[in-house]
Amino acid sequence: MKYLDEFRDPEIAKQILSEIHKTVTKPWVIMEICGGQTHSIIRNGLDQVLPKEIELVHGPGCPVCVTPLEIIDKAIAIAGKPNVIFTSFGDMLRVPGSKKDLFMVKSEGSDVRTVYSPLEALTIAKANPDKEVVFFAVGFETTAPGNAMAIHQAAMEGIKNFSELVSHVLVPPAMEALLSSPENRVQGYLAAGHVCTIMGWEEYDPIAEKYKVPIIPTGFEPVDILEGILLVVKQLEEGRHEVENQYLRSVKREGNPVAQNLISEIYEVTDRKWRGIGEIPMSGFVIREKYKLFDAEDKFSVGDIHADEPELCISGVILQGLKKPHECPAFGKECTPTTPLGATMVSSEGACAAYYKYQRMGK
Amino acid sequence: MDHKTIQLAHGAGGQLSNDLIDTLFLPRFANKTLEAMEDQAVLDFPENRLSFSTDTFVVDPIFFPGGNIGELAINGTVNDVAMCGANPLFLSVAFILEEGFPMEDLHQILISMEIAAKRASVTIVTGDTKVVNKGSCDKIFINTTGIGVLDHDLNISAGNLQVGDKIIVSGTLADHGMAVMTSREGLSFQSRVKSDTASLNGLINTMLKVSKNIHALRDPTRGGAATTLNEFARSSNVGISLIEENIPVKPDVKGACEILGIDPLYVANEGKLIAVVSDEDSLNILAAMTNHPLGKDAVIIGEVVSNHPGMVTMKTGLGANRIVDMPVGEQLPRIC
Amino acid sequence: MCLGIPGKVINIFDENGLKMGNIDYAGTVNKACLEYVSDIQVGQYTVVHAGFGISIIDEDEAMKTYETWEEFVSASAEEGLDIFGNPLEDKN
Numbered sequence: 001m002k003y004l005d006e007f008r009d010p011e012i013a014k015q016i017l018s019e020i021h022k023t024v025t026k027p028w029v030i031m032e033i034c035g036g037q038t039h040s041i042i043r044n045g046l047d048q049v050l051p052k053e054i055e056l057v058h059g060p061g062c063p064v065c066v067t068p069l070e071i072i073d074k075a076i077a078i079a080g081k082p083n084v085i086f087t088s089f090g091d092m093l094r095v096p097g098s099k100k101d102l103f104m105v106k107s108e109g110s111d112v113r114t115v116y117s118p119l120e121a122l123t124i125a126k127a128n129p130d131k132e133v134v135f136f137a138v139g140f141e142t143t144a145p146g147n148a149m150a151i152h153q154a155a156m157e158g159i160k161n162f163s164e165l166v167s168h169v170l171v172p173p174a175m176e177a178l179l180s181s182p183e184n185r186v187q188g189y190l191a192a193g194h195v196c197t198i199m200g201w202e203e204y205d206p207i208a209e210k211y212k213v214p215i216i217p218t219g220f221e222p223v224d225i226l227e228g229i230l231l232v233v234k235q236l237e238e239g240r241h242e243v244e245n246q247y248l249r250s251v252k253r254e255g256n257p258v259a260q261n262l263i264s265e266i267y268e269v270t271d272r273k274w275r276g277i278g279e280i281p282m283s284g285f286v287i288r289e290k291y292k293l294f295d296a297e298d299k300f301s302v303g304d305i306h307a308d309e310p311e312l313c314i315s316g317v318i319l320q321g322l323k324k325p326h327e328c329p330a331f332g333k334e335c336t337p338t339t340p341l342g343a344t345m346v347s348s349e350g351a352c353a354a355y356y357k358y359q360r361m362g363k
Numbered sequence: 364m365d366h367k368t369i370q371l372a373h374g375a376g377g378q379l380s381n382d383l384i385d386t387l388f389l390p391r392f393a394n395k396t397l398e399a400m401e402d403q404a405v406l407d408f409p410e411n412r413l414s415f416s417t418d419t420f421v422v423d424p425i426f427f428p429g430g431n432i433g434e435l436a437i438n439g440t441v442n443d444v445a446m447c448g449a450n451p452l453f454l455s456v457a458f459i460l461e462e463g464f465p466m467e468d469l470h471q472i473l474i475s476m477e478i479a480a481k482r483a484s485v486t487i488v489t490g491d492t493k494v495v496n497k498g499s500c501d502k503i504f505i506n507t508t509g510i511g512v513l514d515h516d517l518n519i520s521a522g523n524l525q526v527g528d529k530i531i532v533s534g535t536l537a538d539h540g541m542a543v544m545t546s547r548e549g550l551s552f553q554s555r556v557k558s559d560t561a562s563l564n565g566l567i568n569t570m571l572k573v574s575k576n577i578h579a580l581r582d583p584t585r586g587g588a589a590t591t592l593n594e595f596a597r598s599s600n601v602g603i604s605l606i607e608e609n610i611p612v613k614p615d616v617k618g619a620c621e622i623l624g625i626d627p628l629y630v631a632n633e634g635k636l637i638a639v640v641s642d643e644d645s646l647n648i649l650a651a652m653t654n655h656p657l658g659k660d661a662v663i664i665g666e667v668v669s670n671h672p673g674m675v676t677m678k679t680g681l682g683a684n685r686i687v688d689m690p691v692g693e694q695l696p697r698i699c
Numbered sequence: 700m701c702l703g704i705p706g707k708v709i710n711i712f713d714e715n716g717l718k719m720g721n722i723d724y725a726g727t728v729n730k731a732c733l734e735y736v737s738d739i740q741v742g743q744y745t746v747v748h749a750g751f752g753i754s755i756i757d758e759d760e761a762m763k764t765y766e767t768w769e770e771f772v773s774a775s776a777e778e779g780l781d782i783f784g785n786p787l788e789d790k791n
Contacts, residue, residue: 001614001617001618001704001705001724001725002705002707002744003705003744003761004621004704004705006761006765007764007765008680010608010679010680010681011772012765012768012769012771012772013680013681014681015768015771015772015775016768017681018775019771034701035699036699036701036702036703039699042685043679043685044679044683044685045679045681045682045683045684045685046681046683047683048683048684049681049682049683061701062699063698063699064699089696089697089698089699089749090695090696090697090698091695091697091698091699093695094691094692094695103370103371103372103692104366104368104370106371107368107369107370107371108368114695114696116550116551116623116696116750117551117731117732117749117751118749119717119732119750120550120551120750139698139699139701139749140701142701142703142748143698143701143748143749145735145751145753146732146748146749146750146751149717149732149734149751153715153716153717156716157715192701193703194701194703194746194748194753195701197703197746197753197754198753220702220703222680222681223764223765223768227764248757248760248764249756249757249758249760249761249764250703250746250753250754250756250757251754256735256736256753256754258734258735258737259735259753262735337378337691338378338379338382338691347699357686357688358686545727545729550729551729551730551750552727552728552729553721553728553730554727554728554729555726555727555728556726556727613726614725615724615725615726616727617725618706618723618724618725618726618727619724621724622704622706622724622727622729622747624702697702698701698702698748698749699701699702
């Protein structure tokens with residue numbers, strides 16, 4: 001596939017890898033923000049071939065991992081109501097809530113459907129005018145334009161039986177929250193290439209400056225990720241801390257202004273809870289007053305649902321790179337991929353699920 | 364989380380399916396034949412050795428690019444019977460039809476079944492039809508059961524892998540699963556990915572003519588090649604090491620997998636087999652396969668190793684090894 | 700997060716007032732909304748996330764990244780260096 005295969009070329013990847021080996025002289029801790037990058041790192045085994053000086057910490061950039069328990073419980077409560085068709089990206093169906101996951105709700109007779117695009121949820125709403133169709137609008141800045149478009153279209157076409165359960169989160173405030181933690185170990189960031197495709201990278205300049213960390217908007221293929229790591233390592237070794245764009249074929253400095261405009265037409269910034277991390281100020285989106293008609297939390301009065309995360313689960317500490325999964329007392333005992341306590345065990349590239357596999361291999 | 368009710372994943376061929384079989388079914392019905400956990404039962408009689416297998420088909424949609432539920436029901440059971448080296452002879456067919464199901468669709472499905480049975484040289488010798496209330500089943504479900512005969516000297520089993528054996532796959536992976544997934548409602552594909560549904564008994568005959576040193580055979584249906592290989596590794600308590608760049612996937616199938624974030628190794632096939640064969644005969648068997656129309660893309664994708672027993676690993680383009688685990692449940696389109 | 704896959708726009712049409720296109724991914728064709736890449740032309744590539752084109756691929760930049768590294772690969776091959784080899788193993 002054009003613009004995919006070239007950036008998976010093992011010969012080129014090995015060349016960049018050898019540059020990284022030549023450049024690194026000291027241990028460095030680098031975080032890739034995005035779950036998609038983590039997926040690519042694990043899938044291609046990039047972590048196994050990097051110099052031992054480089055420690056990769058898998059960041060919180062995966063909606064499966066950071067959507068708070070109480071939002072999952074709200075989703076489950078809404079999906080369980082009569083006359084509701086609950087639609088979601090496939091990612092969220094196996095994420096455990098307090099008592100069950102969306103798959104279990106489906107098996108109890110509720111209409112839970114996987115969609116690939118938020119516009120498909122809208123199509124379902126049009127085809128089922130006597131039902132309430134709810135779309136689980138999770139994700140980061142990349143997914144927000146699509147989810148905003150679904151509401152915009154619903155408003156344009158006067159579709160009243162459509163609403164969104166919104167749990168949108170924003171990357172830069174989470175990066176700052178991690179960096180300002182006294183226990184922070186991360187010295188350089190691979191920023192999420194598709195988030196930057198939408199938002200651009202101007203908002204990272206002050207973060208790089210304030211915390212003296214290199215930030216590299218990076219793509220998702222092995223060549224991209226290795227080049228991103230090379231750019232971070234070069235800056236660290238030279239004592240620089242700048243925003244430097246690796247993902248030039250998709251990311252522009254200003255991002256995608258059309259998308260940004262529609263996002264801010266539909267959503268406004270709000271405080272958000274992150275699973276395992278806690279509340280981060282101004283780190284998410286909520287539907288604006290003007291479009292409240294499309295807010296499933298209001299429509300189904302689930303605002304009162306609160307849930308605490310299982311005490312046994314330390315996924316938040318793990319997401320911040322402060323502890324390794326096997327240091328958790330529940331690891332491999334109460335918590336396994338088929339009986340996950342926390343999201344880091346659900347997502348196939350979640351730190352705990354990955355460790356679980358490798359432990360079985362005796363590593 | 365303990366499951367109080369049956370989940371779809373219990374039927375997806377992954378970890379939960381195995382748990383269900385191990386904890387509920389096997390303890391009730393335990394016997395030596397069943398415990399072998401093969402796709403078919405091999406039954407020894409004084410005169411004959413029989414292969415016996417059953418399967419139920421509930422695919423949605425019932426018509427998909429490259430086939431329909433009917434030919435799938437014939438090919439699927441023929442393949443299960445044949446994967447021990449048997450020659451499939453007779454099938455039973457049982458239909459569960461939903462009230463209101465279009466006669467024209469049934470007719471079309473039956474024509475496909477007739478053609479598929481002829482191609483596989485099997486005879487449908489008994490059958491049953493039930494009609495249930497609208498909503499009690501989804502359009503049409505088909506069960507087929509098959510019987511075949513096999514030579515007394517054959518011993519093809521998931522438990523027979525030897526260190527050094529080569530792993531051959533008979534062609535490109537993930538065609539069927541992606542054909543079905545991309546024709547599902549709600550995914551808006553205008554795709555041309557076609558199912559690979561086919562009966563493989565002819566291909567197996569061709570292979571057995573070249574060599575009897577075929578240690579294991581299985582068609583990687585639900586759960587895909589990754590599941591079959593994990594089952595092999597566990598049954599034989601050996602490791603399996605794959606080479607990523609050798610895994611054959613058609614470009615358009617790969618495209619569909621990329622868009623939906625799905626790994627082709629976990630996607631169902633309905634006309635492919637995985638053979639584990641002795642190292643010394645591997646090239647001869649491969650050559651015979653590539654001369655057969657259903658094996659023209661056959662390729663060696665890895666080998667049996669002594670380290671990491673019970674596990675499957677894959678060497679990536681960069682020389683790293685990643686674990687190819689058993690899937691937990693059905694693969695879902697993802698955005699992350 | 701954010702799986703985004705590059706595909707080629709093969710036609711552009713209107714659906715309920717939205718600019719849509721059929722996108723070809725190595726032979727598999729799927730529909731995407733092109734409102735956020737409204738300048739895109741048939742034949743150009745877009746990165747698609749969850750059914751939305753989010754950027755027009757800058758083909759010059761893509762070629763530059765690729766060609767720069769490819770030159771490195773050929774250069775090391777000419778010098779007889781084994782890129783599988785020594786620099787990697789020395790440090791590990």
